[in-house]
Amino acid sequence: MSFVHKMVSTLSVLVLPLLLSQFADGASVISIDLGTEWMKVGIVSPGVPMEIVLNKESKRKTPAVVAFRDGVRTFGEDAVTVGVRFPKNSYKYLLDLLGKTYDHPLVQDYKAKFPYYEIVASDRGTPVFIHDENTRFTPEELVAQLLAKAKEFAEISHGEKGQQITECVITVPGYFNQAERKAMKDAAALAGLNVLQLINDYTAIAINYGIFRRKEINETAWYALFFDMGAASTAAALVEYKNVKVKDRGVVETVPQMQVLGVGYDRTLGGIEMTLRLREHLIKGWEAGGGGDVRASPRAMEKLLREAERLKIVLSANSEFYAQIESLLDDKDFKLLVTRKELEDLCADLYPRVAAVITRAVAAAGGAGAGARLVLAGGGARSPPVQAALTSAMGQEPAKSINADEAAAMGAVYRAASLATGYKVAPLNVKDAVVLPVQVTFTRHVDAADKLVSERN
């Protein structure tokens, strides 16, 4: 149950594919697209076009994982490696824990999925990881460390000597409520970052899409439906693009505009769910083969999770594949043939939920958006049955032209450039819509007068 609160803003997102600085002394600003599994960073610097920041392995995205082992803190791939042998020491899938109480269903779900973490309730009733006798981490503190790392990547790759980057735009899932948004801002503050704006991820994606199609935007409205299946959740947004006339200091100008018309989401439909079901299938195969109590070993469970993830990806392009793990438990190896059909049967109840997300977005748009083109963002949409569900829900094959992985980070960095001082950019009017779940406790009534405040939150 949800209602759509449309925030009609006159804010201009200022964009230009080749963006040049107006003042030579403008500082670099960044965007951080922090997802459940991956973190991507965009940057704009004076005189340099916007681009994705490379991490220390020269990769364009970094696993959103932080680990602690023998007094050493690691991030990204290194932290993932630590997690293979010491799952409890490696913290991941943190996004969904932000701004929750300990007894929130998503926190309890997290505990059940990753039983090797010791998570307790703090005095304030929020979840806390017990790392060791002396160390505890809140989800906000761990996310802050990821954000600080993103800032550091940007400073290393682009910073002037000793120059700090402090301004950023951070993406959040559109369904994040006020407590979750506040938790993200708290984490950013801990990381030494000033948040120019938290931007809904689908809005960032739609901005990026519009920027590169500015020439296609004219007086005739056209529509795109963005479908984003991530690791933990799925969202769809129906967006309108058209030119509008705006009055600026008495002069009427024609400006391209994007408007979010409707949003649908499913907070628990995502890639992790499929991986976990596949892992359960592997465990049953192991148990059927007379293997030992693999569930009691966090390390073995972690190996199974990684193999299930690999298997899931391979099965999106192959009809069968052998899952194989060396010395899974007690030096015994594991091998099991798994077919795509088996995976699809395991997830059969999930595919109809894909269509439901789309239907909700279309319904929220109240009949507008006929002929919308379907645009995929997010890794989950690569799976063939998901694509099939999408194609039948939309009556068309998805367009494959978007760089699904980087669209949100790029859209957000355009936004950052427009909000920061020192950048000259061309306008795109943005009208956002926010979906607020009904279970949110509001601290204040949101009405027309609050629109700009909400937008800048």
Ligand SMILES: *[C@@H]1O[C@H](CO)[C@@H](O)[C@H](O)[C@H]1NC(C)=O
């Ligand atoms: C807008 O562009 C589309 C496609 O390029 C074209 O079919 C349409 O006639 C244009 N509309 C106006 C009002 O110029």
